[in-house]
Each structure stands twice: as structure tokens, then as C-alpha cells.
Amino acid sequence: MKFTAGQIAGILDGEVHGNPEIAVHKLAKIEEGEEGSLTFLANPKYTSFIYKTKASVTIVNKSFVPEQHLHTTLIKVEDAYKSFSKLLEYYNQVKNNKVGIEEPIFKSETATYGADVYIGAFAYLGNNVTIGDNVKVYPNVYIGDNVKIGNNVTLFAGAKVYSETIIGNNCVVNSGVVIGADGFGFAPNEDGEFVKVPQTGNVILEDNVDVGAGTTIDRATLGSTILRKGVKLDNQIQIAHNVEIGEHTVIAAQTGIAGSTKIGKHCMIGGQVGIVGHIVIGDNVKIQAQSGIGRNVKDNEVLQGSPALNYGDYNKSYVHFKNLPRIISRIDTLEKKD
Numbered sequence: 001m002k003f004t005a006g007q008i009a010g011i012l013d014g015e016v017h018g019n020p021e022i023a024v025h026k027l028a029k030i031e032e033g034e035e036g037s038l039t040f041l042a043n044p045k046y047t048s049f050i051y052k053t054k055a056s057v058t059i060v061n062k063s064f065v066p067e068q069h070l071h072t073t074l075i076k077v078e079d080a081y082k083s084f085s086k087l088l089e090y091y092n093q094v095k096n097n098k099v100g101i102e103e104p105i106f107k108s109e110t111a112t113y114g115a116d117v118y119i120g121a122f123a124y125l126g127n128n129v130t131i132g133d134n135v136k137v138y139p140n141v142y143i144g145d146n147v148k149i150g151n152n153v154t155l156f157a158g159a160k161v162y163s164e165t166i167i168g169n170n171c172v173v174n175s176g177v178v179i180g181a182d183g184f185g186f187a188p189n190e191d192g193e194f195v196k197v198p199q200t201g202n203v204i205l206e207d208n209v210d211v212g213a214g215t216t217i218d219r220a221t222l223g224s225t226i227l228r229k230g231v232k233l234d235n236q237i238q239i240a241h242n243v244e245i246g247e248h249t250v251i252a253a254q255t256g257i258a259g260s261t262k263i264g265k266h267c268m269i270g271g272q273v274g275i276v277g278h279i280v281i282g283d284n285v286k287i288q289a290q291s292g293i294g295r296n297v298k299d300n301e302v303l304q305g306s307p308a309l310n311y312g313d314y315n316k317s318y319v320h321f322k323n324l325p326r327i328i329s330r331i332d333t334l335e336k337k338d
Contacts, residue, residue: 001091003023004022009075011090012075013077014075015062018072022056024056035056036056038055038059040059040084041059051068054072056072058072060074060075064076099116101117101118105123107125108128111129113130115133117131117133117134117136117137123138124141126163127145129147129149130148132152133152139157141155141159142161144161144164148165153171156173158175162181162203164202165180165205171208171209177217178217179203180203184241185197200220200222201221201225201241203224203227204224207229215238223242228248228265229247231247231249232250237257240259240277243258243263245263249264252273255270255273256273256275258275260278261281263281264283267287268287269287270287270290285299287303288311294307
């Protein structure tokens with residue numbers, strides 16, 4: 001896809017300084033820009049590169065005044081970083097604007113879908129599936145019986161959505177995601193053998209939820225596993241049965257959340273965090289990477305460590321931990337003097 005500087009300026013409500021007809025067909029970092037590429041300058045640390053870049057077009061702030069000759073056409077905007085992000089979003093919309101039904105697919109006679117959908121080859125739509133408008137189902141996606149999917153949802157290749165799942169509007173489910181598999185429910189019998197407990201609930205994703213590649217979200221034993229609106233999950237996260245995650249909480253990769261834990265709104269959880277089951281984590285909580293959470297957490301706490309401590313206490317303790325060999329040596333010396 002090619003865009004001229006003039007077209008890009010129209011999308012961003014910017015001003016062209018240079019050749020409005022010059023065309024670009026790819027994106028690049030400013031230090032790696034070459035002919036035919038579009039880049040941006042937002043961080044002053046990279047200003048020197050604008051005089052060297054071979055990028056055909058560069059997005060800059062309106063306040064930028066060149067001090068040397070430029071080889072690149074400028075598009076001046078109010079905020080270069082935000083404008084470039086907007087352009088990336090627009091580019092993705094154009095690139096992913098697929099419509100139509102490929103062949104072969106399997107669609108149950110009772111499955112229905114709305115207007116302007118895309119269903120890729122080898123997709124499977126089970127009994128009583130309902131899909132809204134502007135939904136994109138990429139190849140090899142499995143959608144089980146009685147699944148409900150809202151409008152403007154994208155399911156990337158190879159995603160698996162088990163029966164009874166409900167997905168709201170404007171959600172993104174990336175490749176390799178499994179939604180609605182059985183929770184890890186087993187109970188020992190009198191012989192000490194573990195017997196499966198039927199998992200009869202479902203999973204609910206509210207509006208504007210993003211699920212990263214390879215993430216798994218288990219169905220509830222009873223009731224629902226729920227991700228509230230605006231939740232953003234990174235890749236390779238495990239969400240166990242009956243977990244509830246509050247609005248606009250974000251969770252980084254390789255985190256595991258055990259069953260029936262409730263997490264509040266606007267939380268930020270780092271990578272490789274482990275959270276035990278049947279606890280409550282409040283709103284606006286921040287948990288640093290690789291922490292282990294084994295207790296209820298109040299609103300606004302900031303935690304680090306395993307088991308997790310208050311963030312400030314952890315840092316103070318870590319200073320002493322690093323000095324522990326020297327402290328022990330001093331104690332040994334004092335004991336010898338006694």
C-alpha cells in the first residue's frame with residue numbers, strides 16, 4: 001500500500017513541508033529510514049538523526065524548526081508520537097480490512113453472522129453460534145456451540161473458543177488463544193485418585209478486551225470466568241476457573257492466576273507474577289514482575305517479591321540482603337572477640 005505525504009497529512013490533520021506527492025509504502029525508525037519509508041521524530045534525543053535519515057517522509061511536532069538542510073519531507077502535527085500511533089492504527093485497519101467467506105469452512109445450519117464479516121478458510125462455526133457485524137474470523141479458528149460474539153471482533157488464526165463463551169464488542173483474540181477450556185478441577189476419592197469435577201460454567205469477555213497470543217482462559221466450574229471491559233492481557237497468561245478481572249486492568253506475559261480470585265479495576269500486573277486462588281485484590285494495585293501474591297491485597301497497594309512485600313519495604317530489605325555476607329562477617333568477628 002502506498003500513501004502520499006499529502007494523504008497522510010489529511011489523515012493526521014497536519015501540514016506538509018516539502019513534496020506533498022512523495023509516496024511511502026513502509027514504516028521505519030528514524031535512524032533506519034530509507035527511501036520510500038515513513039518515520040517520526042518525537043524524542044529530542046533523536047533529533048540528530050533527522051538530518052541523516054533517508055526516510056521519504058517524517059512526522060514532527062509543529063514546534064520543530066530545522067537547523068540544517070533536510071532530505072526528508074516533513075508533516076508537522078500537534079503531537080508527533082500520538083499522530084504516528086494514530087497512523088499505525090489506520091494502517092492496521094486498512095491492512096486487515098478483509099471481507100467475505102473463504103472456502104472451505106464448516107458452518108452449522110443454526111449458526112448466524114452479521115454484515116461485513118470475514119471468515120477464513122477452515123474455520124469452524126458450531127451449533128447456535130451468533131456473530132455480529134464487522135467480525136473477522138481468520139483461518140483455522142474454532143468456535144464451539146452456543147458461542148455469542150459481538151460487533152467489531154477479531155479472532156486471529158488458530159484461536160479456539162469453546163462452547164457457551166460470550167465475547168462482547170471490539171475485542172481482539174490473538175492466535176493460539178484458548179477460551180473456555182475446562183478449569184483445573186479434580187477431587188481425591190477414597191483411594192487417593194483424583195477424579196474430575198465437571199466444569200459447567202462459561203467465560204465472558206466484556207467489551208474492548210484484548211487477549212494476547214497463547215493465553216488460556218478457563219471456563220468456570222459454576223457461573224462464569226469474567227474479564228470486565230477494557231481488560232488487556234499479554235501473551236501466554238493463564239486465567240483459571242471462576243477468576244474475575246476488573247475493568248481496565250492490564251497483565252503482562254507469563255502471569256498465572258489461580259481459581260476464584262477476584263482482581264479489581266485499573267490494576268497493573270507485571271510479567272511472571274503468580275497469584276494464588278480464592279483471594280481478593282483491590283483496585284489500582286500495582287504488582288512488580290515475578291512477584292508471588294498469597295494474600296488479599298487492599299486498594300492502591302504496590303507490591304514486589306515472593307511472597308510479595310510492600311514495594312518500599314522490599315527495596316529496603318533488598319539493600320540489606322545484598323550486604324548480608326558482609327553483615328554476617330562482622331557478626332562473626334564480634335563473636336570471636338567475645
